Amino acid sequence: MTVQLLPVVNRDRLYQSLMDLAEIGKLPADGVRRLAFSPEDIKARQLVWRWMAAAGLSVRSDAAGNIIGTLPGKQNAPALATGSHIDTVPKAGKYDGTLGVLAGIEVARTLKESGLQLQHPFEVIVFTDEEDSMIGSKAIAGTAALDPDQYARKNQPSIQSRLRKVGGDWQQLATARCSRQHICAFVELHVEQGQVLETAGKSIGVVEGVVGLQRYQILIKGAPNHAGTTPMELRQDALVAAAHLVLAVESLAKTRPGRQVATVGSLTVWPNATNVIPGEVQASLDVRDLSKAEIVGLVDALKAEMIQIAEATQTEITITPVLDVDPSPAAPVIQQTITQVCDRLGFSHMPLPSRAGHDAQAMGRFTDMGMIFVPSEGGISHSEIEYTSPEQCAQGATVLLQTLLELDRVYPC
Incomplete structure (x- = not known):
């Protein structure tokens, strides 16, 4: 297998995007609070939408409120997709979820600047409400509960009204469902939220699946x-x-x-x-x-x-x-591709499971799924002091870029 080594993603631009988005919902101690469906979440979604459009993505939202940006492919084929979430826990850091979304946009920017077009369409997805209901990714997977009472939250409006705030439509929720005919592979970049990579001295985690x-x-x-x-x-x-x-x-x-x-x-x-x-x-x-x-x-x-x-x-x-x-295993072909890309780039790596839930878990219910982890300093996550360095963020995004380029050759059109 050969991997075409393209210019790596722009580290400084990616990191600046992370810092700029962290200004929305910023807490006094430098953390972030962007609860799903909140004014801060809506403002952040609007900014990400603009960034997607500027990167050349055609942007839309579905009935679950997911934001989906698409670059057309050379062929009429199922898409290669990436993404994550930008909603947070009440006292969050700058990286959980957000890195996966902004790395996807950075991949689109890099493709545009390099004059490259994939054979497959390329999608970047911002999933709705990952930190609680995961209704965004579950709706795409077709596994979302259709009883609105299951989404009832104390002192919160109904799920119907919450979805309306972000452009969703509860009555049309089933239309958000996708299949392998639409997305042939999904790869999510995420901070590890643990200390395994840091302890082992490895740069990249090749995720075996979500437990x-x-x-x-x-x-x-x-x-x-x-x-x-x-x-x-x-x-x-x-x-x-x-x-x-x-x-x-x-x-x-x-x-x-x-x-x-x-x-x-x-x-x-x-x-x-x-x-x-x-x-x-x-x-x-x-x-x-x-x-x-x-x-x-x-x-x-x-x-x-x-x-x-x-x-x-x-x-x-x-x-x-x-x-x-149920567990959601990562597709062997995606694990192998991530590993080979790391070897070509000279990044140390190791296999490991994801013991926390992610949107990729739902995506793996209907299509090939893979995840790339980068270290979290001290294993800290869901915290105002979580930290992943600019270099580590860029390494993960570069592995994501190269993995998607290789999968574009691996998967038939």
Whole structure:
């Protein structure tokens, strides 16, 4: 395979775009707050729309409020697409999501300046509300829930009115759905949101896929009783049972083969009084892995241990599923192409899973998907102090450019 080495993306221009967009919704501590559908989000979307148009993209929005910029290809073929989101969590940094969108625009600028036209159309997508409902990417994938009540948010208008703010139309949501006949491959550039690349000293992460996720609510029932008058051997302490369960989750995640992670992140204790033996505990369980079978295997093993814990502590333990999201593997051809591009460019790289959700996860439900990670300093993300250097941003964007150029030759028209 040969990769045509074109001029790399303009590092300074890309980084200036990041800084300019960060001025919209800027917080006093230099972070960013652009909640989806907010005035700040709308203002940022308008700016990105103008940047897309100036880069030569034909810009439109769909019924889910996604902004889609398109460069025509030489052939009437499915598009090669990239993109991410520009909405943020309440106290965010400048890079999460935004880098993927602005890198896509920078790719379009570079193609225009180089006088290059792909065989396939090229699309840059700004997905709606990634940080909450992911309605934008899910609508494109055809997996969005069609019950508006599922998008109800406390102190927020209806999803119908929220979508109208960004040019969407709830009644026409199904028209946003795409297929492989429209998009043959989607590649998203994103900051890692972890410390794996930095710890390993690697420049680029070749994402193997977005992990699957199962969440459960665990209820432990014991017997509340006086903390002073109840002998230890007569206690039915729900919190003691919960402690054993937390340790069992940690042990299973560490000792089973694979790269699964499992977390008990929430405990609610009743009656939660200093002089009362806990009679009831509610606990959350979050299990993630690239393999659905490994997730199921860990949960089954935990259920077996729960029986033993309940018997030893004289408690009753039940587990109820809350959420089940299948893994979304990256296409092998895209992983291979990213790897080969990194080798040609002299960028160190490594494979790794994405343990956080991304718009690419939804896109992988209907077409070939891949992701490129660049390091997050200290592994920090969703924070006002998240940081990725200008050079690292440009390296990721250059890998994105070269990957798309190679995929343009790999995928048939």
